[in-house]
Amino acid sequence: MIKSKMKLGNFELFWLNGGRFEMDGGAVFGVVPKVLWKKKYPCNEENFVPIVSWPILIKTPETNILIETGIGNKLTDKQKKIFRVSEDWNVLNDLTELEVKREDIDYVILTHYDFDHAGGVLTTDDSNNINLTFPNARHIIQKAEWEDVLSPTIRSINTFWPINNEALRESDKLDLREGDSEVVKGIDLILTGGHNRGHQIVKIVSEGETAYHLADLLPTHAHYNPLWIMAYDNFPLDVISQKEIYEQRVLEEDAWIIFYHDPFMTACKFDAEGNIADKMPCLG
Numbered sequence: 001m002i003k004s005k006m007k008l009g010n011f012e013l014f015w016l017n018g019g020r021f022e023m024d025g026g027a028v029f030g031v032v033p034k035v036l037w038k039k040k041y042p043c044n045e046e047n048f049v050p051i052v053s054w055p056i057l058i059k060t061p062e063t064n065i066l067i068e069t070g071i072g073n074k075l076t077d078k079q080k081k082i083f084r085v086s087e088d089w090n091v092l093n094d095l096t097e098l099e100v101k102r103e104d105i106d107y108v109i110l111t112h113y114d115f116d117h118a119g120g121v122l123t124t125d126d127s128n129n130i131n132l133t134f135p136n137a138r139h140i141i142q143k144a145e146w147e148d149v150l151s152p153t154i155r156s157i158n159t160f161w162p163i164n165n166e167a168l169r170e171s172d173k174l175d176l177r178e179g180d181s182e183v184v185k186g187i188d189l190i191l192t193g194g195h196n197r198g199h200q201i202v203k204i205v206s207e208g209e210t211a212y213h214l215a216d217l218l219p220t221h222a223h224y225n226p227l228w229i230m231a232y233d234n235f236p237l238d239v240i241s242q243k244e245i246y247e248q249r250v251l252e253e254d255a256w257i258i259f260y261h262d263p264f265m266t267a268c269k270f271d272a273e274g275n276i277a278d279k280m281p282c283l284g
């Protein structure tokens with residue numbers, strides 16, 4: 001089921017169900033004391049918070065672009081238990097609802113290659129073969145991120161799983177970018193680093209309306225304070241400084257912020273005091 005939608009100029013944005021799971025609140029809010037974060041974001045009695053991975057389909061008049069791909073369908077039962085998956089990846093069914101075939105996706109933008117963003121790049125078919133989910137799409141990733149995916153550290157091997165990159169490596173659908181670049185007119189990528197060395201964000205502009213996908217610089221609306229960052233961030237000081245830069249820019253440009261991990265809000269605008277001034281509701 002489509003989770004949310006919005007119109008931005010003559011682009012249409014749809015949030016697809018790429019999976020729902022739970023994470024430890026301490027990992028999600030880092031050094032922030034629980035007495036503070038629990039006022040902005042709920043948790044259960046075991047301290048787990050609800051998190052989603054909802055890829056964003058952008059339909060422009062000419063192209064179909066997918067930002068992120070969700071957790072995919074390759075998790076084992078054991079992994080689903082560990083990550084407390086409560087809703088499975090349903091992206092292809094959601095696309096069908098929108099009358100978009102997987103062959104119709106022209107670009108897949110990966111802000112970075114953690115498993116909860118890139119797990120849907122490659123999926124298992126009915127015969128148990130692993131294939132590119134979007135066989136005609138160019139998969140856009142920062143070159144630095146891809147280098148790290150191919151040579152993971154003892155920390156990043158826990159999120160850069162070979163099963164999520166092997167078949168892409170062998171395909172001709174990899175589109176590695178260095179620094180800032182354009183996808184199509186109105187959709188630009190900006191290298192920020194921070195969460196990962198090769199983390200990039202997406203700026204979307206159509207007919208004078210603007211939205212930023214800050215990806216894991218701002219995983220949920222509750223992370224708006226630049227100091228409220230995740231324990232997963234590899235370069236925390238860079239996350240803080242990049243948040244300060246782009247949150248200021250969003251304000252100056254009266255832009256929307258769109259979210260990938262937030263089950264409570266898919267898009268919102270903040271005012272200068274950091275309060276939510278406008279928001280898009282989730283549909284389910």
Ligand SMILES: [Zn+2]
Nearest residue numbers: 114116117216
């Ligand atoms: Zn993430």
